[in-house]
Amino acid sequence: MTRGNTRQRIQDVALELFAEQGYERTSLREIAERLEVTKAALYYHFRTKEDIVVSLFKDLTRPIDELIEWSKQQPRTLEIKREILCRYQEALSAAAPLFRFMQENQATVRELSIGETFKERMIALIELVQEPGSCMTDRVRCISALFTMHAGMFFTQNVEGDPEEKREAILEVAIDLVTQAHHRSQSQTETPWARRNETGLTAEP
Amino acid sequence: MTRGNTRQRIQDVALELFAEQGYERTSLREIAERLEVTKAALYYHFRTKEDIVVSLFKDLTRPIDELIEWSKQQPRTLEIKREILCRYQEALSAAAPLFRFMQENQATVRELSIGETFKERMIALIELVQEPGSCMTDRVRCISALFTMHAGMFFTQNVEGDPEEKREAILEVAIDLVTQAHHRSQSQTETPWARRNETGLTAEP
Amino acid sequence: MTRGNTRQRIQDVALELFAEQGYERTSLREIAERLEVTKAALYYHFRTKEDIVVSLFKDLTRPIDELIEWSKQQPRTLEIKREILCRYQEALSAAAPLFRFMQENQATVRELSIGETFKERMIALIELVQEPGSCMTDRVRCISALFTMHAGMFFTQNVEGDPEEKREAILEVAIDLVTQAHHRSQSQTETPWARRNETGLTAEP
Amino acid sequence: MTRGNTRQRIQDVALELFAEQGYERTSLREIAERLEVTKAALYYHFRTKEDIVVSLFKDLTRPIDELIEWSKQQPRTLEIKREILCRYQEALSAAAPLFRFMQENQATVRELSIGETFKERMIALIELVQEPGSCMTDRVRCISALFTMHAGMFFTQNVEGDPEEKREAILEVAIDLVTQAHHRSQSQTETPWARRNETGLTAEP
DNA sequence: CATGAATGAGAATTCATTCAT
DNA sequence: GATGAATGAATTCTCATTCAT
Numbered sequence: 001m002t003r004g005n006t007r008q009r010i011q012d013v014a015l016e017l018f019a020e021q022g023y024e025r026t027s028l029r030e031i032a033e034r035l036e037v038t039k040a041a042l043y044y045h046f047r048t049k050e051d052i053v054v055s056l057f058k059d060l061t062r063p064i065d066e067l068i069e070w071s072k073q074q075p076r077t078l079e080i081k082r083e084i085l086c087r088y089q090e091a092l093s094a095a096a097p098l099f100r101f102m103q104e105n106q107a108t109v110r111e112l113s114i115g116e117t118f119k120e121r122m123i124a125l126i127e128l129v130q131e132p133g134s135c136m137t138d139r140v141r142c143i144s145a146l147f148t149m150h151a152g153m154f155f156t157q158n159v160e161g162d163p164e165e166k167r168e169a170i171l172e173v174a175i176d177l178v179t180q181a182h183h184r185s186q187s188q189t190e191t192p193w194a195r196r197n198e199t200g201l202t203a204e205p
Numbered sequence: 206m207t208r209g210n211t212r213q214r215i216q217d218v219a220l221e222l223f224a225e226q227g228y229e230r231t232s233l234r235e236i237a238e239r240l241e242v243t244k245a246a247l248y249y250h251f252r253t254k255e256d257i258v259v260s261l262f263k264d265l266t267r268p269i270d271e272l273i274e275w276s277k278q279q280p281r282t283l284e285i286k287r288e289i290l291c292r293y294q295e296a297l298s299a300a301a302p303l304f305r306f307m308q309e310n311q312a313t314v315r316e317l318s319i320g321e322t323f324k325e326r327m328i329a330l331i332e333l334v335q336e337p338g339s340c341m342t343d344r345v346r347c348i349s350a351l352f353t354m355h356a357g358m359f360f361t362q363n364v365e366g367d368p369e370e371k372r373e374a375i376l377e378v379a380i381d382l383v384t385q386a387h388h389r390s391q392s393q394t395e396t397p398w399a400r401r402n403e404t405g406l407t408a409e410p
Numbered sequence: 411m412t413r414g415n416t417r418q419r420i421q422d423v424a425l426e427l428f429a430e431q432g433y434e435r436t437s438l439r440e441i442a443e444r445l446e447v448t449k450a451a452l453y454y455h456f457r458t459k460e461d462i463v464v465s466l467f468k469d470l471t472r473p474i475d476e477l478i479e480w481s482k483q484q485p486r487t488l489e490i491k492r493e494i495l496c497r498y499q500e501a502l503s504a505a506a507p508l509f510r511f512m513q514e515n516q517a518t519v520r521e522l523s524i525g526e527t528f529k530e531r532m533i534a535l536i537e538l539v540q541e542p543g544s545c546m547t548d549r550v551r552c553i554s555a556l557f558t559m560h561a562g563m564f565f566t567q568n569v570e571g572d573p574e575e576k577r578e579a580i581l582e583v584a585i586d587l588v589t590q591a592h593h594r595s596q597s598q599t600e601t602p603w604a605r606r607n608e609t610g611l612t613a614e615p
Numbered sequence: 616m617t618r619g620n621t622r623q624r625i626q627d628v629a630l631e632l633f634a635e636q637g638y639e640r641t642s643l644r645e646i647a648e649r650l651e652v653t654k655a656a657l658y659y660h661f662r663t664k665e666d667i668v669v670s671l672f673k674d675l676t677r678p679i680d681e682l683i684e685w686s687k688q689q690p691r692t693l694e695i696k697r698e699i700l701c702r703y704q705e706a707l708s709a710a711a712p713l714f715r716f717m718q719e720n721q722a723t724v725r726e727l728s729i730g731e732t733f734k735e736r737m738i739a740l741i742e743l744v745q746e747p748g749s750c751m752t753d754r755v756r757c758i759s760a761l762f763t764m765h766a767g768m769f770f771t772q773n774v775e776g777d778p779e780e781k782r783e784a785i786l787e788v789a790i791d792l793v794t795q796a797h798h799r800s801q802s803q804t805e806t807p808w809a810r811r812n813e814t815g816l817t818a819e820p
Numbered sequence: 821c822a823t824g825a826a827t828g829a830g831a832a833t834t835c836a837t838t839c840a841t
Numbered sequence: 842g843a844t845g846a847a848t849g850a851a852t853t854c855t856c857a858t859t860c861a862t
Contacts, residue, residue, distance in 0.1 A: 006825075022312030024229035027852065038827055043854065045825090106309035107227030119363065136366060136374040140353070143364075144378050147356040148349040155348055158324065161341060169341040173349050176385075177378075211842080232835060245838085246843050254836065416821080432722030434639035437856060448823050450859085455821095459857065514721035517637030529773065546776060546784040553770055554763040554788050558755070561762040568734065569758075571751060579751040583759050583792075590791075621846080642831065653848055655834085660846090664832065 007045045009035055011059070014052045019101040023053065023108045050112055057102075057114050060095040064121055067091060071128045078182050081129045085174050088125065089149055089167065100153050122146065129178050131185035138181035145177040212250045214240055216264070219257045224306040228258065228313045255317060262307075262319050265300040269326055272296060276333045283387050286334045290379050293330065294354055294372065305358050327351060334383050336390035343386035350382040417455045419445055421469070424462045429511040433463065433518045460522060467512075467524050470505040474531055477501060481538045488592050491539045495584050498535065499559055499577065510563050532556060539588045541595035548591035555587040622660045624650055626674070629667045634716040638668065638723045665727055672717075672729050675710040679736055682706060686743045693797050696744045700789045703740065704764055704782065715768050737761060744793050746800035753796035760792040 013034050017026040028049055032039045046052045067087050074080040092099050102109055102118060109118065130142040152170045156163060218239050222231040233254055237244045251257045272292050279285045297304050307314055307323055314323065335347040357375045361368060423444050427436040438459055442449045456462045477497050484490040502509050512519055512528055519528065540552040562580045566573060628649050632641040643664055647654045661667045682702050689695040707714050717724055717733060724733065745757040767785045771778060 019312075021316065022229075024227075025313070025316065028854085029852080039854085040828075040856090041826055044827095049853070101312075104311035104315070107224075107306075108230065108312075110309070111226065111230065123363065136370050137377050139364065139366075140360065140371070140374040140378045143356055143360055144349060144353040144382075147352050147359075148345070151348050151352040154352075155345065158328065159344065159348075165341050166345070169345040172342050173345045173382075177349075177382075180381075209842095233837090234835080243844050244836085245845080248837070249842060429722075431726065432639075434637075435723065435726065438858090439856080449857085450824080451822050453858070511722075514725070516719035516721075517634075517716075517723075518640070520719070521636070521640065533773065546780050547787050549774065549776075550763070550770065550781070550784040550788045553766055553774070554759060554792075557762050557766040557769075558759040561758055564762075565755065565758055568738065569754070575751050576755070579755040582752050583755045586795075587759075587788075587792075643833090644831080654832085655849075656847055658833070659848095 006035075006037070006041070010042055010045055010052065011056055015056050015097050015101065018053065018056075018105070019097045023101075023105050023112075053109075053112060054114055056098055057117075060098045061118075061121070063091040063094060064088070064125075068121065068124050068128070071125075076128075076131070078179060081178050081182060082175055084125070084129055085145065085149070085178060086171060088146070089152070089171055089174075092149055092152070093167070096153065099150070103150060103153060129181075131182065134181060134185040138184055141177045141181040145174040148174045148177065211240075211242070211246070215247060215250055215257065216261055220261050220302050220306065223258070223261075223310070224302040228306075228310050228317075258314075258317060259319055261303060262322075265303045266323075266326070268296040268299065269293070269330075273326065273329050273333065276330075281333075281336070283384060286383050286387060287380055289330070289334055290350065290354070290383060291376060293351070294357070294376055294379075297354055297357070298372070301358065304355070308355060308358060334386075336387065339386060339390040343389055346382045346386040350379040350386075353379045353382065416445075416447070416451070420452060420455055420462065421466055425466050425507050425511065428463070428466075428515070429507040433511075433515050433522075463519075463522060464524055466508060467527075470508045471528075471531070473501040473504065474498070474535075478531065478534050478538065481535075486538075486541070488589060491588050491592060492585055494535070494539055495555065495559070495588060496581060498556070499562070499581055499584075502559055502562070503577070506563065509560070513560060513563060539591075541592065544591060544595040548594055551587045551591040555584040555591075558584045558587065621650075621652070621656070625657055625660055625667065626671055630671050630712050630716065633668070633671075633720070634712040638716075638720050638727075668724075668727060669729055671713055672732075675713045676733075676736070678706040678709065679703070679740075683736065683739050683743070686740075691743075691746070693794060696793050696797060697790055699740070699744055700760065700764070700793060701786060703761070704767070704786055704789075707764055707767070708782070711768065714765070718765060718768060744796075746797065749796060749800040753799055756792045756796040760789040760796075763789045763792070 010031065014026070014031050017031060017034070020026075028039050028042055032042055035041075042052075046055065067084065071080070071084050074083075110116075126139075126142050126146055129145065130139060149170060152166070155170065156166060159166070215236065219231070219236050222236060222239070225231075233244050233247055237247055240246075247257075251260065272289065276285070276289050279288075315321075331344075331347050331351055334350065335344055354375060357371070360375065361371060364371070420441065424436070424441050427441060427444070430436075438449050438452055442452055445451075452462075456465065477494065481490070481494050484493075520526075536549075536552050536556055539555065540549060559580060562576070565580065566576060569576070625646065629641070629646050632646060632649070635641075643654050643657055647657055650656075657667075661670065682699065686695070686699050689698075725731075741754075741757050741761055744760065745754060764785060767781070770785065771781060774781070
């Protein structure tokens with residue numbers, strides 16, 4: 001009758017509700033009702049409630065894993081870093097509801113056998129846009145760049161303006177941050193005496 | 206024995222558990238057990254579970270409200286913006302567990318009659334460090350500055366290094382971001398021709 | 411591949427699991443999984459879960475029915491009684507898992523439309539090794555003889571020693587019990603004056 | 616209102632229903648309904664369904680533990696063995712419904728974190744009425760003696776006759792069995808040549 | 821012969837909450 | 842101030858069973 005797409009439909013509705021109300025506030029009854037199936041049907045497709053989240057996570061997280069994998073293969077040039085940020089943004093918006101969910105249900109997700117996995121990914125990415133051995137400030141800059149993109153989810157919903165314009169602005173700021181960190185570290189290594197000079201942003205003429 | 210401070214103790218333990226496990230995953234039974242009182246005792250001090258959170262929120266959020274109030278009184282100079290960020294960081298670390306809780310339970314908090322309140326505060330602060338009418342990129346920079354501080358909670362726990370050093374680095378990066386936005390807007394208004402020149406980060410040799 | 415013997419395989423696996431975990435604790439899903447077929451396949455071969463048990467019962471209980479039938483044809487001599495016990499033991503060990511199941515799931519079996527049937531069989535057998543009108547003690551002896559054999563199932567698994575040796579010992583004790591009952595009843599009938607004298611076991615020097 | 620006896624009432628009703636229908640076939644709803652309380656009330660008094668059984672078990676099993684303890688202190692004379700059997704019978708009938716339950720739900724009980732405990736107790740008792748190093752047949756006799764008493768539960772319900780008379784008959788048979796084992800072992804040790812002679816039961820004039 | 825998909829009924833358990841004492 | 846006892850409503854999950862294909 002409904003043909004093999006039920007599993008997919010469960011995932012869709014579940015994600016929608018999880019993102020909207022949170023994981024614990026969303027009951028399987030609710031999901032089932034919205035799908036006009038019985039609770040038991042959900043259990044035909046997923047072993048537990050947690051399993052639904054895990055499946056969502058796996059399905060939608062793949063792009064990021066691929067990005068990490070790809071990045072590891074690349075040289076750590078500024079060009080590549082830019083590309084990483086750009087692709088990360090794409091991955092985030094492709095899976096926007098999931099990431100919104102992940103962000104807004106961290107406490108829950110942390111106990112959900114995928115939490116660590118997500119944090120690990122973030123740390124992996126941070127390290128990939130960061131020069132090894134760079135100073136604390138630059139490490140913060142890189143973290144900040146990634147969080148800026150996450151902030152985008154919030155930003156996109158709560159601040160007025162053209163979405164596309166916002167997207168570009170977010171990317172620009174993130175790239176700025178990583179660029180600064182990149183240059184400072186480069187100069188730090190190659191020409192330490194130039195350091196003060198490069199700090200740039202705070203010391204403007 | 207424990208005399209009169211029970212209300213306080215409930216708040217402490219509740220916050221601890223809420224921050225650790227999340228709001229919904231923490232039951233009143235758990236709180237009561239850890240305090241070695243009965244659930245009913247909690248109801249002597251708080252009308253509902255939600256009430257506990259609301260009370261925490263009110264107690265610990267005051268500094269931020271005061272900060273907002275104070276900021277509104279001040280001229281929008283760079284100096285003041287710096288001060289705002291600095292004070293915001295202090296407020297955040299003073300109430301670290303609460304903010305960790307707020308951040309990790311957004312989905313829950315959103316339905317909790319205080320959620321909007323929190324978002325509103327964020328938006329108020331963003332506007333206070335932002336020049337009115339500034340371009341999208343600069344708005345993002347300000348948002349990013351605030352989120353950088355939030356990222357600090359994550360950062361503080363998951364990245365190695367001296368806490369004080371981290372704190373300073375975070376503040377530095379946030380100030381950087383706001384400073385950039387500040388200068389660009391100034392120049393944009395006063396000397397539009399200087400704009401390109403000021404962009405700094407994107408204009409690499 | 412497995413061709414036609416599926417019904418048999420279901421019975422085997424079901425009995426195995428029922429004996430191991432009990433009837434209610436064993437779900438059809440479990441049986442199906444162990445067989446690597448679907449639950450629905452079970453329903454092709456058996457109308458209900460209960461049906462599986464009933465079929466097992468019927469298949470494996472026949473020897474006992476035959477034994478009862480045969481016994482009824484025989485004269486009630488001591489020789490025959492010995493034979494009955496011996497054959498009963500054989501029947502029990504041939505169907506050991508079933509009887510283990512019956513013994514360990516009596517509460518369940520009782521509601522299963524076969525329970526009474528089993529009890530009836532026991533009573534029938536007891537009567538066949540017992541002299542009609544014998545005294546209470548001798549009736550107990552006969553009951554005890556049969557239960558001794560049942561105890562064998564327990565004994566076999568929880569006490570060390572050579573299985574064959576155990577089997578013989580069990581049979582010996584059972585025969586002893588029935589023999590005593592047999593003789594006492596004989597003498598009771600024929601030479602009542604000898605009774606006290608025969609009590610034997612309780613009369614210590 | 617109902618005063619502190621609710622816990623007791625739950626145990627009573629639960630045992631009644633467990634003994635009647637079996638553990639798994641008895642739902643907490645049923646117990647609660649019969650008591651005219653809510654299911655949740657049961658959970659106020661017991662942490663789980665299993666806990667109810669465990670509590671029953673503990674409350675009612677104590678006499679047997681005490682019997683075992685006492686027996687260990689005594690010399691292994693025939694007198695003492697008689698006493699053990701006699702007391703065991705008393706313990707059994709005092710806790711008749713529980714033992715009926717244990718016997719009829721062995722498969723269930725086995726997974727219930729008390730199963731082994733029960734078996735261990737049986738084995739302990741068997742060893743206490745048995746001469747160390749006695750032959751297989753005599754070991755069976757002792758096992759049989761204990762099982763005879765268990766059979767009593769069955770016997771009492773399915774065979775006609777005065778209960779008190781039955782009780783005595785059961786005890787007599789059990790004592791007979793242990794007595795035989797006792798004597799045989801004694802003579803075996805002291806006067807091996809007398810062995811045949813002592814077997815008694817099989818060698819009748 | 822067998823499966824994939826689904827259901828309806830019911831299970832155990834948990835939770836926030838109440839209230840007489 | 843606090844407790845012991847209880848409730849009502851919900852939740853996750855499991856199970857035997859069905860049926861079109």
